[in-house]
Amino acid sequence: MSMFRVIVLRLQPLWCLLCFLSATSASAQSPQLGQPMTAAEVAAIDFTVLPSGNGLPEGGGNAQQGEGLYRVQCQACHGEQGVGGINDRLAGGHGTLTGPKPVKTIGSYWPQATTVFDFIRRAMPYSAPGTLSNDEVYALTAYLLHINGVIEASTVMNQSSLPAVVMPNRDRFIWAVQANGDEY
Numbered sequence: 001m002s003m004f005r006v007i008v009l010r011l012q013p014l015w016c017l018l019c020f021l022s023a024t025s026a027s028a029q030s031p032q033l034g035q036p037m038t039a040a041e042v043a044a045i046d047f048t049v050l051p052s053g054n055g056l057p058e059g060g061g062n063a064q065q066g067e068g069l070y071r072v073q074c075q076a077c078h079g080e081q082g083v084g085g086i087n088d089r090l091a092g093g094h095g096t097l098t099g100p101k102p103v104k105t106i107g108s109y110w111p112q113a114t115t116v117f118d119f120i121r122r123a124m125p126y127s128a129p130g131t132l133s134n135d136e137v138y139a140l141t142a143y144l145l146h147i148n149g150v151i152e153a154s155t156v157m158n159q160s161s162l163p164a165v166v167m168p169n170r171d172r173f174i175w176a177v178q179a180n181g182d183e184y
């Protein structure tokens with residue numbers, strides 16, 4: 001055993017005591033690092049939309065408006081009409097989930113239309129998330145629902161109509177937590 005390791009071993013009890021003391025004092029008094037976030041800073045990242053639609057912003061759009069946006073902002077990765085792109089397929093696959101080759105898409109798999117809005121606003125377009133307006137996200141959500149045969153091209157998606165959309169696979173999900181009013 002090298003001299004260095006002997007010293008370290010000898011010092012270990014003292015070291016543990018120091019750790020213990022610093023841990024207990026830390027819980028009594030915070031390290032006073034950082035600073036409280038402003039209301040504007042919180043608002044900029046506090047935009048979760050729950051399955052119930054709780055958290056959806058104002059605005060709206062339909063698939064006719066979303067189609068052009070999709071071609072410019074999304075098609076390069078997701079393919080024409082959501083199929084055949086280099087990234088996730090976004091349409092079709094209906095009825096395949098119980099077969100040997102399940103094709104999971106928004107239309108065949110996702111239980112809530114509100115999640116489509118939340119996901120697009122939070123994460124897409126992949127290289128520039130957060131750059132779309134709420135109206136654009138509503139229009140793109142409507143477009144993806146439309147190419148999945150869930151809504152008509154002219155149906156406007158907004159705060160009240162989007163949560164009312166019933167997704168084809170919704171009833172095949174078993175909720176781990178009991179939905180309770182507007183909580184989820």
Ligand code: HEC
Pocket residue numbers: 070073074075076077078087088089090104105106116119120124125126127140
């Ligand atoms: C640069 C390529 C790229 C672009 C452009 C892009 N996406 Fe995506 N998209 C991805 C990738 C990669 C994933 C998978 C991300 C993951 O699994 O975390 C994805 C996943 C998704 C999903 C989830 C699919 C699923 O079933 O899980 C949706 C919905 C989606 N994108 C919508 C859009 C929309 C709408 C646009 C246009 C505003 C867009 N994407 C633009 C690359 C892209």
